[in-house]
Amino acid sequence: MDAKDDLKSFLKWSNTQSDQGGNIKSEEPEWTGKINGRSADSVINTALVHLYRYAKIQAKAAITNSLFSTPDEFIYLINLQSAGNMSKSALIKENIHDKPAGTLIIKRLLDKGLITQQSSGIDKRSMIMSISAKGTQELNKSMDKIRAASANVTGPLILEEKIKLITLLQKLEDFHFAQNFEKI
Missing domain, CATH: 1.20.5 (Single alpha-helices involved in coiled-coils or other helix-helix interfaces)
Known part of the structure; x- marks a missing residue:
């Protein structure tokens, strides 16, 4: 059995434990505005927006004194490092950006020499993005701080x-x- 099978087994077990009254409480929590009709959907959406903002604060602190201008830049590099080379449009889609925003992020990464691009052998208009040696080095230099920031977000x-x-x-x-x- 390989590690992937072990992880799948663990996730299945964990879900079963939670469904059977494991460590995660299933009783309905209280929230501000509930008595006045504020929905669970509203609370979840607000919490997700707030968590995004907290995560962004942590990420910005993690990239201080690095070549990264924004957290999006290191996330693009992480995606290229983990998934491998991909087209510009696939990289933008992977990061859930619209084309103009994603194109600006890619331009900054290219200008800093953190990624490279080359024409696809199939379609000359399609550009294939790759993390450069400089990008890998900068990402590796920042990973301990990025991991610590991620751990802070999920701290409790x-x-x-x-x-x-x-x-x-x-x-x-x-x-x-x-x-x-x-x-x-």
């Missing part, structure tokens, strides 16, 4: 809660991806 959660949250967030992300990208 235990492993089982993190796994359950990943499961729920992936479910939401899959839903929204299908709604927004699979129709194209």
Whole structure:
């Protein structure tokens, strides 16, 4: 059995434990405005926006004294490093940006020498993006701070809660991806 199978088994077990009254409480929490009709959807949306902002604060602190201007820049590099070379449009889509915003991020990365681009052998108009040696070096130099920032965002959660949250967030992300990208 390889590590991937072990992880799948663990996730399945964790979900079963949570569904059977494991460590994660399933009782309905209280929230501001609930008594006045504020919906769970509203609370979730607000919490996601707030968490994004907290994560952005942590990420900005992590990239101080680096070549990165924004957290998006290191996220683009992480995607190229983990997924490999990809087209410019695929990289933008992977990061859920509109084309103008993604193009600006890619331009900054190219100008700094953190990525390279070359024409696709199939379609000369399509550009294939790659992380450069300089990009890999800068990313590696910043990874400890980036990991610490990520850990700060999820700070109070235990492993089982993190796994359950990943499961729920992936479910939401899959839903929204299908709604927004699979129709194209």
